[in-house]
Amino acid sequence: MTFADLGLSDELLRAVSDAGYSEPTPIQQQAIPPVLMMRDLIGIAQTGTGKTASFVLPMIDILAHGRSRARMPRSLILEPTRELAAQVSENFEKYGKYHKLSMALLIGGVNMSDQVAALEKGVDVLIATPGRLMDLFGRGKILLTGCSLLVIDEADRMLDMGFIPDIEEICTKLPRERQTLLFSATMPPPIKKLADKFLSNPKQIEVARVGTTNASIEQKLVHTTSRGKRETLRQLLKSENVRTAIIFCNRKTTVRELAASLQRHGFAAGQIHGDMEQPERLRELDRFKAGDINILVASDVAARGLDIKGVSHVFNFDAPWHPDDYVHRIGRTGRAGATGAAFTLITADDAEAIENIEKLTGQSIPRIGSVETPSAATEEPARGRDRKPKRGKGSDNRERHSEAREPRPRDERPRDERPRRGEPPRREPRAHIPDEPDSGGWNGPIPAFLGVTLTR
Numbered sequence: 375m376t377f378a379d380l381g382l383s384d385e386l387l388r389a390v391s392d393a394g395y396s397e398p399t400p401i402q403q404q405a406i407p408p409v410l411m412m413r414d415l416i417g418i419a420q421t422g423t424g425k426t427a428s429f430v431l432p433m434i435d436i437l438a439h440g441r442s443r444a445r446m447p448r449s450l451i452l453e454p455t456r457e458l459a460a461q462v463s464e465n466f467e468k469y470g471k472y473h474k475l476s477m478a479l480l481i482g483g484v485n486m487s488d489q490v491a492a493l494e495k496g497v498d499v500l501i502a503t504p505g506r507l508m509d510l511f512g513r514g515k516i517l518l519t520g521c522s523l524l525v526i527d528e529a530d531r532m533l534d535m536g537f538i539p540d541i542e543e544i545c546t547k548l549p550r551e552r553q554t555l556l557f558s559a560t561m562p563p564p565i566k567k568l569a570d571k572f573l574s575n576p577k578q579i580e581v582a583r584v585g586t587t588n589a590s591i592e593q594k595l596v597h598t599t600s601r602g603k604r605e606t607l608r609q610l611l612k613s614e615n616v617r618t619a620i621i622f623c624n625r626k627t628t629v630r631e632l633a634a635s636l637q638r639h640g641f642a643a644g645q646i647h648g649d650m651e652q653p654e655r656l657r658e659l660d661r662f663k664a665g666d667i668n669i670l671v672a673s674d675v676a677a678r679g680l681d682i683k684g685v686s687h688v689f690n691f692d693a694p695w696h697p698d699d700y701v702h703r704i705g706r707t708g709r710a711g712a713t714g715a716a717f718t719l720i721t722a723d724d725a726e727a728i729e730n731i732e733k734l735t736g737q738s739i740p741r742i743g744s745v746e747t748p749s750a751a752t753e754e755p756a757r758g759r760d761r762k763p764k765r766g767k768g769s770d771n772r773e774r775h776s777e778a779r780e781p782r783p784r785d786e787r788p789r790d791e792r793p794r795r796g797e798p799p800r801r802e803p804r805a806h807i808p809d810e811p812d813s814g815g816w817n818g819p820i821p822a823f824l825g826v827t828l829t830r
Contacts, residue, residue: 380406383435385472390431393468399424404579406432409555414576416569417557420588420705423581426681429525429555430465436523437498438473445493446520447478447500450548452507452541454531456481456652457659459501461681462527466499475499480506483652490515504532504540511547518547529558529565530698538564545572560698587701587735591688591708592715595728595741603719604635607691610717611641611669618662619687621671622703624695632691633671643669674699682706690718693727697734 377390377398398406401419408415409432419425433449442448453459463479470477478492480502489506493516500521510516524545532538545554554573558565569576587593598606611619623629626647633645644658644667662670663682674694685707694700700718707714718739720728732738 375403377431381410382406382431383438386431386434386469389469389471392471395427399428400581401425401579402428402431404581405429408577409433409553410435412436412553414553414573415555416561416573416576416578417555418559418561418578418580419557420559420581420701425557426462426465426527427469429527429557430462430469433499433523433525434466434470434473434475437475440498442476442496442498443520444496445515446517447493447497448520449499449523449525450507450518450521450544451499451501451525451527452532452544453501453503454528454535454537456483456503457655458528459503460656462501466501477501480510481652482506483655486510504537504544507544508540511544518544519549521548522552524548524552524554526554526556526568529556529568530560530562533562533564538568541568542571559702587704587737588708588714590711590713591704592713593704593739594715594717595739596717596719597741597743598719598721600721600723603691603721604632606719607632607689608636608639608641610689611636614687614715614717616668617686618665618668618682618684619670619689620682620685620703620706621669621689621691622694623671623673624692626673628692629671629673636669636671641669642667643671645671647673674703681709683709684712685709686714688714688716690716693718693720693724694731695727697727697730700731701735 375398376396377387380398380403382390401417401423405415405417405428409429417425417428429451437448440448451459451462453462459479459481463477466475466477475498476492476496477499478489478497478501480489480500482503482505486506486509490510493500493510500516507516511518526532526541532541554576556565556569556573556576596606596610607621621632623632626649629645629647633643636643644661646655646658650658658667658670659682661667671691688704688707690700690703694703704714704716707716718728728739
């Protein structure tokens with residue numbers, strides 16, 4: 375099947391050909407015809423299947439006829455993150471190059487006045503994150519009564535981020551007579567409830583079993599230690615034929631520290647995480663796409679939906695906390711029919727996480743030993759649970775040294791006579807016993823503690 379068989383316009387087919395695509399993916403084959411027929415749709419597909427184009431392409435043809443009005447977008451696409459929203463806007467620019475459609479991007483971290491100015495001119499396509507959209511709506515800068523097409527993308531991710539109440543409120547502000555498309559990698563009960571409430575007789579398509587991983591991705595688990603992770607990763611980067619790679623970490627602090635470590639060791643590495651401002655994050659992505667850097671260290675903010683061509687490897691520096699995040703992470707490679715490799719660095723503490731991943735995907739991931747045992751001379755100080763505890767701090771040390779310590783004798787003196795902390799102990803003055811009596815000497819009886827009684 376070709377794109378021409380799906381009923382797309384000649385202008386759109388030319389733009390698709392210019393982008394280098396000739397055959398639609400399975401989800402595009404199943405989704406584009408019913409969307410062009412103005413039907414509601416539920417699309418269940420894992421990442422990397424061409425899902426974005428499955429709604430962008432038919433939307434361009436649907437919106438080709440019509441006129442936008444100020445502050446009243448004709449269509450709305452909701453995305454969970456800024457990066458995904460920016461990526462969808464790039465798709466509209468790429469595939470809509472022969473159409474005269476206007477577009478606005480409403481995301482946090484950028485100048486709101488520029489976004490308001492774009493809305494005032496009127497837009498055919500509004501791409502937004504729920505938070506910024508609700509903000510502008512509350513300020514009276516946008517009306518949704520003229521929106522006839524709604525796309526809820528990455529619905530399961532919206533659920534994870536707590537956006538479902540916002541989406542429900544947004545849906546109530548749109549016309550009842552509209553076309554709604556919902557895409558999700560999974561269909562948990564809250565998403566099913568959302569679809570039942572706001573979609574009308576939708577056509578449901580599913581192109582892959584939930585939790586499956588791309589068969590073109592070679593997966594491996596690499597045994598190491600928390601202290602040896604960085605050295606193991608560096609050896610993998612050197613031994614594998616790494617053209618471009620994304621390295622995922624669970625924490626933002628780990629992203630920053632690992633990116634700095636790789637740069638110190640001569641790797642062209644960048645970073646992207648949630649604490650970065652939006653322009654900075656987009657610059658790092660542009661550097662990665664342009665080839666200025668070939669390694670991108672990322673938190674899970676970049677795990678879902680980012681479509682970056684030619685990523686040859688994915689490395690999980692940390693085993694993901696949630697098994698479905700594993701599927702989304704490694705889906706950054708092996709896209710559009712290409713092959714890829716995914717390595718996950720695991721320690722003894724990751725046994726349960728790996729068990730849950732293999733249970734979700736229904737496959738056993740091959741294990742390999744550490745690539746090279748790190749030497750003490752080259753390894754950087756590690757932060758984490760493998761660091762040797764200070765003497766006397768841990769319970770093991772207390773038990774180990776308890777028998778060697780003598781119990782401290784109890785001070786029977788009154789509290790006000792005891793020495794304060796940091797002061798030398800106070801001593802009682804010693805009795806002066808003269809060798810022979812003199813006029814200035816001692817005339818009293820000898821103290822009883824001497825054991826004798828003397829008189830003059």
